[in-house]
Amino acid sequence: MPTEQIERRIEWLIRRQRRLEDPSLTVEVLLSEAVLREEVGGPAVLAEQLHRLAEVGALPNVSIRVVPFNARNHLGVLVGSCFLMEFPPLPQSKLVEPPIVYVEGYAGDLYLEREEEVGHYRTALAEIGRVALDESESRRKILAIAKEYRT
Structure with a gap:
């Protein structure tokens, strides 16, 4: 990736993280356990990222829930990475x-606005949420995985 594009993405990430400090913004996250074990940058970097994730999850306007590997019968793998806004x-x-679903894809991104499409994602997210750990269990899971990767 060209340096300019990397810098732009970093700037966007910093802006998004600052938005989390706004109490009028509510963020509910469902993460696959696989994401928590994706080792980009090495074990120390992953451990630091997981600690940051646990820290953000403690904010009053942020809910982070993990879908463990052993969760059965959910649509997470089929749905992939998406945001219901x-x-x-x-x-x-x-x-x-009206609500919008943003779907990240390998070859491009989609913004879905039709009521029927949004409804499908809303149903899928509810189904994934059904099998996700609660916030406390998720935090424990995140910190336990971080401990595994601490060097």
């Missing part, structure tokens, strides 16, 4: 923007 009412008009 729902918006608060606009300040002046009180109108609410």
Whole structure:
């Protein structure tokens, strides 16, 4: 990747992390245990990232839940990486923007807005949430995996 593109992505990541400090933003994350074991940058880097994830998950407006390897009958593998974005009412008009599903793909990204498509993802996310650990168990799992990778 060209340096300029890498720097732009880093800038976006920093902006997204700063948004987590806004208490009006609510973030609910469902992560596969496989993601927690994806060793990019080596074991020390992974351990540090997992500690940061546990720290962010402790924020009052952030919920992080892990789908363990042994979870049965869920759609996580089929659904892949996606974001369901729902918006608060606009300040002046009180109108609410419709929800959008953002799907990350290898060859490109999709923004889905049709009610039926959003409904499919909403159902899938509820199904994945059904098999995910609760927030406390997820935090313990994240920190236990971080301990495995500590050098």
